[in-house]
Amino acid sequence: MNRQIAQLFGLTVVLFAILIAFTSRWTVFDAQSLEDNTANRRPLIEEQRTPRGLIFARDGRTLLARNRAIGRGEDRVFTRVYPTGGLFAHPVGYSFIRNGRRSLELFRNDDLVGEEDEFQSILSELEDQTREGFDVVTNLDAGATRAAVQGLGGRKGAVVAIEPQTGKVRVMVSIPEYDPNRVPSAFGQIERDPNQPLLNRTTQELYPPGSTFKVVTAAAALDSGKVSPTSVIDGSSPKTISGVPLENAGGQSFGPISFTDALTNSVNTVFAQVGERIGQNTLVEYMRRFGFYADPQLDYPDFQMVPSGIINGKGDYVDSGFDVGRVAIGQGGLEGEIRASPLQMALVAAAIGNRGRLMKPRLTDRILRKDGRVKQVIEPDLQSQVVKPETAEQLAQMMSRVVEEGTGTAAALAGITVAGKTGTAEVGANREFTQPWFIAFAPVENPRIAVAATVERQPPGSAGGTVAAPIARSVLEELLGSG
């Protein structure tokens, strides 16, 4: 009988080994997928119990996101409160257990929940520190943001302001906005709103940039040596471009005109010829250097950004086969039309303003520990040298003429020289609306702010110089005036 008993013990060993094998499966091998299972509320509950890091405006004092404790003792949980309401909704976003996260709240989540690397977390475990999120100080400026919102005055549109030398994003405004505090209670309503308040128009929406794109064309033309600021080109109207007549704004005919004057007066026929002179390949090459054809290198979630570029009637990005003359003036056709996000156009202005050096745009300035120690500073980072410094200088001088005496005089500031470019694209099925644009940087001698402003679907006759330039002006005034 003892042989059978020994066999029974052997069977028990096998059965218990199965138990340990299955326990290993759940604790080690399948642990990650179980943790990621949507029915698993543990990570969420755990997260609710640790206060998230705060989010500040640039001044380090204005709170953009804070926590409210609910309950006490073991039951205490934290929920997010956004004291500024919808003002910073697009750059900051939201974070709620039920609704997930968006914008910076999503991009900086690891820091905001206080995630440390392995070594650090062991250290803090030893020091018996309770886990707490790190604070995030943004580059966002409350005053200038308000100025931008006021400038848009309830019209749909977007304003972006960037420091050319550092890439710091000082203003990111997209109208309509949503109130993140209402997300837990009315997310469905916000999501279904036909005005698309969740859409960040600065990064997620592409508009025809109109004549502001002439800055890109000019940069490519000057830098590749195809023209100089004093080159004289025939600016009569209409002119046949790609077999189809092209007219200047209002049908105005300029005759032979210098390249600088052509930019000042936004002469379409001149720029279309320049576009044809530099060709598709060179234009696309310079666009890539400006950051077109790729998501902006912003500290922002990928799903909330789209690349700017030339897009055909089917919605595909194309880098050849388009009407280079019309793209050069910020238009195009079914085979390829230029479309750009407001952030991208702000980056164009910033790159010219920073002597051709395009800095990566940054919403975050620094990450702070709870005791105030700096955990991480987001240093300025060069994205690309778009054009030679001399080219940028020449173009900056040309752009300052636009504000002094050209189409962008509405952006002029007392005592500060502003360099800019207007744009007025025709939109709508029958081109019954306009998309006014203005991009600028200032002061020209030492640019500290670059800005892009645009307004959606304006009535005919609304031009970049009259509608968008004043918005850019008030943002510049706020940012440069306050310091």
Place this chain on the structure above:
Amino acid sequence: MSARTRELFGLLPVSLLVAAGFAAVLATRTQDVSNATITYGAVFLGLCVIAHLFIRARLTDADPYLFPLAALLAAIGLVLIYRIDADLAREQAQWFVVGLVFFCGTILAIRDHHVLERYRYTIAAVSIALLAMPRLPGIGGQVNGAFLAIKLGPIQFQPAEFAKLGIIIFLASYLRETGDILVRPRLRPLPFQRQLLLYGLPALLTLLAILVLDLGTAASLLLVVFVASLVAVLRERPSPKHFGPLLLVWGLAMLMLIVIRDLGSSLMFFGGFLALLYAATGRLSLVAAGATMFFGGAVFVANNVSHVHERVEIWLDPFKRGVVDNEGYQIAQSLFAQADGGLFGQGFGQALLELPGGGTILPAPHTDLIYAVLTNEAGLFGAAGLIGAYLLFVWRGYKTAMLASDGFSKLLAVGLTAVFALQVFVIVGGVTRVIPLTGVTLPFVSYGGSSIVANMVLLALLLIVSDHARSERIRRGGLV
């Protein structure tokens, strides 16, 4: 060193573990380690020393490891339950004392376990009555669809815990008597024609049945194994007179499945029976026939008794939409808790147990899912340690059976150990989704008076058998 001194030294680490465990839980809860932890450890050690002195007086030669292992398991249980709910731990500690009383009472009442053989039919009848009690109106009741508990006044009681002891005693006694006659030594080989008849006909019929009934792979396999083992059993020419009761046991297990609707407990009972049958006869064919009959019956019941069917469905896919938040919530949360534990666990008292709004995230953390709580807090290593402790206990149980000299003692020890091991497998297997989750307790660890008391009696019986076996060996001058 005498066996008893070894036992005493075995209790020391157990007491340390209790004190350390309570200290860990208290530290995370109140930030300061009060005297209470030392008190808990000391009281536990005191109780164990009293039981030890009792064993020293009455069962001088009994196995020295069984009691410390049981104490270790009970200590782990107490710490875990204390971590879940301090009030429950106090009750459990009281039940532990009651269990010790029953433990000593059993040892006092049963000087020689052979006396149990005399009452085997009474014991069997009482056990079956106990099993049926939860179905009685008034005292019985359904918990999670299964009939496992009865209520007598303020005391809730799981009769199956005690029935398992009675049924093992009965089976051990019955099989001691009939085991040799059930199977007869092999006779000369059969003539060719009879062999053809014996093997060919069933094979043909099986093939026909598979084709006609259009059975799937699993069912076909089950049928083939069943028929093959049945043929092998028949080849042994068992006497129907002795074989009848075995069929009765199978019928009883099936009935139990239908009556108390708990797959786990019937698996435990029938598995214990098969282990005894194998130990008594050494015939794998008998076990295979029994196992396939049980499995076939279980599949049938699973398809026809809605509660059992539901449990199986949950087991197959607990994460299905709509299931995971309802019927599958318990097993899903069990797996989530284990995943949260990882290799080393969250630490004692650290794992997430309470929901922010009150209530526990794990349903029944102190009974069904206590293994998941342990894995959450102590990780894979802690869980493997617990399984290791159970394996040591089972090893000492089977060792006792091997040392015993008479059939009844051997079979009793085998049966008690097997049913103990199976109970561990059924509940831990349920919690880890090896098999469908059922409401069986984790011996010595889970919260529950009946469980503690019944397992204390089981331990007492094992020690009595062990004492007899070892003292006899020592008398004969053998090494133990």
